[in-house]
Amino acid sequence: MKEHNLQQTISLLTRTPAALNALLRDLPDAWTLRNEGDNTWTVFDVVGHLIHGERTDWMQRAATIVQFGESRAFEPFDREGQVRESQGKSLAQLLDEFARLRSENLVKLRAMNLRQEDLMLRGLHPSLGAVTLSGLLATWAAHDLTHLHQISRIMAYQYRDAVGPWNKYLGVLQCDGHSSSS
């Protein structure tokens, strides 16, 4: 990962909360509280998942790499952790919380003053094995994108019948790029 790509990563990480806020705040529940069928997530669930990642995943793993290298594996990420995070909250509250946590994490990331060679530091993922700090940070950004991708698909699913014969033209209704655990 080249130096400018850390800036590229940060530029995206900085924008995701505002993008989700602009898209989702005060949308009718029919867009945000419906899922894609049994055992799938609503938009509300996805935002809770993003919050859980800010609390327990990305910066914790970055710190583990810097402090322990490959001598200590990351804590496994709990993909259902957002259920606890989200209980009793509104989507507006989740959007605020995501924005606050992301902003705090980017302050911490900048404070790490990572140099080019630091990005090559290695860590130990509990399932993937050896990984780099560079890969972790790139994945943080790509993880935002995979969930933006998922949110647009969940929402489009709610209109799969309403669009009538146009459904075959809409790629989002043919997507099978569903994420597994991260």
Added chain:
Amino acid sequence: MKEHNLQQTISLLTRTPAALNALLRDLPDAWTLRNEGDNTWTVFDVVGHLIHGERTDWMQRAATIVQFGESRAFEPFDREGQVRESQGKSLAQLLDEFARLRSENLVKLRAMNLRQEDLMLRGLHPSLGAVTLSGLLATWAAHDLTHLHQISRIMAYQYRDAVGPWNKYLGVLQCDGHSSSS
């Protein structure tokens, strides 16, 4: 399509320009001017395509349905029309233009004062045959979502190597829900 779903459609159509603006404005070109390989679009191209739809597709087709019903087919939509729309412009200019055109179109849509029975009006699509005004308006919203889905995929593609072994966990990198013409 029930009455409240027209409001659901409008609620999304209203938010898309601000969401794209929050996500994309001033992002490094490495996110917005790269594509997914030969004959694919950049994020910049996609925003140009959305503009072209605002100019020539959705409201024109709605007007054709109301005025001519099934007696006159829609003009075919030019999927390459965004090349002309976008030439010599910056992404910031395209985002401004999309926001302005969308806002103007929503004023026109509201001014049509569509009643429940109007949504069942039928029109003639040049390839799909008989369609309804309801389906057209639902497709307008779902079309926003298919391109938000595409934008997140184009951007994630730029990090397909940078994420290292995490690539198999990221659904967006496995997506094959690519749109055809609309």
